Amino acid sequence: MFRHPWAPYAFIAPAFIGLFVFRFIPIGLSGFGSFFSENLRGDMVFVGLKNYAELMDDPSFWNTMRVTLIFNLIINPFQICCALALAMLVRRPSKFIDVFRLGFIMPMTVSIALTSIIWSILLDPTLGPVNGLLRWGGFQSQPFFRSEHQALETLILVATWKGAGYWMIFLLSGLLAIPREIDDSALIDGATGIRKFISITLPLMKRPLAFVLVADTAANFLLFAPVYIITNGGPNGATQLLMFEAYQAAFAYINHGRSMAISTIILGVVLLIAMFELRLFIPAEEEQS
């Protein structure tokens, strides 16, 4: 390592100015703004914890929290199982495996906004090809996003369609890092199939799995575009996720204090998730240096 009186600070300055202005100031603004409310004349007045108290008293906010929680409890394990299954399937090099690897990450090229629009058309009750296929196969057509009882599940499937390949990349890298000898010695010991997977592969995948779990949770916790584009939180609040609630408070109801309070809650949760993630990274750093 080198020392220099000012060069390191000059090198990091542009990035840190950027991070400070566009990350840390907004975080501060959010916490600060959540203690203020706009009065009838449009002035900001200090109201203490009133915005939070109002949220706590608001049944629709509790519905949002409930939906967000259920959504995350289902989608994160589900997405990771799918991603792990994909990674296991394309792990061993064989014919055409590069084609499948590339094919599985192709949904990444469809932006989250386009994913939402395309799937809302595909799943349309009358015009959608998916229901066309169901009817052709002799099944009943399904309402998908139009039904209170199917909308959240459908949202989870659509988000997984886009996300599974992305998280597969990280898990595949973990699998490929497992030394060959471990696999071979397992075979000699007679461990095959599911037993080998549970007793040998999974323990070695602890770190990549933990990383993906935390990063995936942070991403899904902030899901916005499909709710905004397809369901608008409906039917009957079934897909009212927290990020959409924050958006509505800020831009539909123009309730500044409320939107800042929700943002602060979101930031608090995300920060908590980030702390977990950090714990996964720091030991690795120390081992190496």
Add this chain to the structure above:
Amino acid sequence: MSNRLSEGLRYTLLVIIAVILLTPIYWLVMSSLRPADHIFRFSGNFSIETLIPFAFTLDNYSQALQSNVGRALFNSLFVSLTTVICGVFVNSLAGFAFAVFDFRFKKLLFVLILLSFMMPFESIVIPLYTLMRTIGWTDTYAALIMPEVAGGLIIFLFYQFFRGIPREIYEAARMDGANWWQIYYKMTMPLSGPTIATASLMIFIHQWDAFFWPLVATSSERLAVIQVAIARNMTMEQANWGAFFASASLAVLVAMVPFFWLQRHYVKIVITNADR
């Protein structure tokens, strides 16, 4: 025998999953090539024509490009490429400092960087909008570009790579009287081709994908990026379906270009980073 059976099963699963993941993209592109009145004619009742269009046209594309979509594609490309150039420069500088120097508060600053990349950008969108309104940046290109330039993930990526460069070559360069800026742009950066490519791809895809922030930060038609323009065209009454499928296909195809181009780099480097 059982080996061949399990290989057969594996390939069957691979093909089924590939079909599920790729059919929507295939259907999107095929629909964009159908005459406007054919797009939904075969979708509700399944037949071979649902999958393979019998009548082809490029009308949808010429219509899309004549509408606001042409401008929106330009906006997206401009915003994404500018962010790539600025982002590679700013973040590689910071990564260089962390990899090469020892300085006060280094540990603390590094933790801040890690923390910033673990907090997804979406989490600060609403307070960031308040900030932009205060400094009068709403509805500008700067609002779309500047917040995305400095990024913890990209700094980390460069840091990882720069750390692997042996310090002897820096010592030799210092002996020859080179200053640190010259070392950075004459020695380190030219060695970093694959890392620069990966960083560029990651920044580009992230910006090309962006929806929530551009939706909030820009309200005028003039500055709409492609994702926002398509979504707005959809919510207007009587959406032009032909133009929608054409513009969505264009948006996906542009995003595919760097993927096919840099796929090997990307997967390889993400892979070496992920298991740290």
